[in-house]
Amino acid sequence: MEELYKGDNVVLTLDEVQRKNSARPKKSEEGVRHFRFILRSPATALPPGDFHLAAPIDFRRFSLKLMQFARCVQSIVNSCQTLFRSNQLLKELSKSGQIDEARKVFDSMPKRDEYTWNTMMAAYFNSGKLVEARKVFDDIPCKSSITWSCLISGYCQYGCGYEVFDLFQQMRLEGQKPSQYSLASMLRVCSMLGLIQSGELIHGYVLKSGFESNVYVLTNLVDVYAKCKRMSEAEYLFKFFSNSRENNVLWTSMLTGYAQSGDGHKAIEFFHDMHKEAVELNHFTFPSILTACSSVSSQCFGELC
Incomplete structure (x- = not known):
């Protein structure tokens, strides 16, 4: 099957339109209707740049009836390719800290999509330019x-x-x-x-x-309650997770909460539980457990860590 458009999740083809069009007019019309449905349907619509022309359209293989539609498709793809390339350049300039150059690209773009606006806004935020970022947000039409x-x-x-x-x-x-x-x-x-x-x-x-x-939400909720020394609420939410052993951020938040609340014994017990459950430790784990060791004067355990 000859692919005309290809995306990460969707492959759009006009195989019935391009292949043996004159011999199979009904199949061609079905292909056109299907393609129009994909472009118009909210459930399957792709943002510009998510698909590209994988094979040039051979207009000689189209009947006159479908020629206008084929040219329209070609125009849509060319426009989306231009937007996609501009967005990629904007992204690279933003990541490298070239904010002024990124802004020039942004201002020169005749068409912008949601990705364009968000990339420019994030670039300003990452550079500490909150006023400029807010201005970009305010200018977004939708x-x-x-x-x-x-x-x-x-x-x-x-x-x-x-x-x-x-x-x-x-x-x-x-x-x-x-x-x-x-x-x-x-x-x-x-x-x-x-x-x-x-x-x-x-x-x-x-x-x-x-x-x-x-x-994501519950992990941060646990962190809020733990950091604010509300360990009973944090414990309740922690037990809600069925796959908590895979979330080392969640475990570390609980451990830090116990240590900061002055409950060193509970923190040490929790640290042992992390070992039993084979939870991966991170760079926040050891400072927290050492704080707990200090609070209970457990020098021996601290040396083992």
């Missing part, structure tokens, strides 16, 4: 939950707690539902700043919105 998540995550990087919660309220007022990533980012701010009341409010929203079993 904002989605992904765009809002990008903005919230950017402010979360700098611990801007008040701004983050204001944005959260604005997002909900505009009818956009927070994603798992925006909720996790907000919970990280609560953990960083010790905002237990705000963390509890987000916890309530999580329960109402169906994110109570999301691993």
Whole structure:
């Protein structure tokens, strides 16, 4: 089968249109209808740049009836390829810290998609230019939950707690539902700043919105309660995980919470449980267990670590 369009998850073909078109007109028309359905259907629509021309269209193989449609397809692909290449260049310049050059590319693009706007906004955030990032967000003609998540995550990087919660309220007022990533980012701010009341409010929203079993959200919830020395709530959420042994961040959050709460014996016991469950240790694990050892004057155990 001759592939005309190829993407990561979808392969679009006009095999029935291009192959033996004159001999099989009904198959050609079915191929065209199927392709139009894919382009128009919200369930299968691909953002520009997610597919590319894998084989040039041979217009000589089309009947006159389908020639106009084939040329339209060719035009769509050429436009998407241009946008895709511009987005890739924008991404590379942003990653390398060439923000001014990235902005020039951004300004020169005749067409932009959601990826374009989010990439430029993230580039400013990563460079510490919060005002410029917000300006890009304000200029986006159609904002989605992904765009809002990008903005919230950017402010979360700098611990801007008040701004983050204001944005959260604005997002909900505009009818956009927070994603798992925006909720996790907000919970990280609560953990960083010790905002237990705000963390509890987000916890309530999580329960109402169906994110109570999301691993990213619950891991950050555990971290909030543990960092704020609310270990009973953290323990309850920890036990909720059925695959907790695979989440070393979750275990370390609990261990750190016990150590910071002054419960060194529980922290040491928890550290032994991590070994039993073969949980992978990370660079936060050992400082926490050493703090626990210091709190119970367990010098012998500290030397073994």
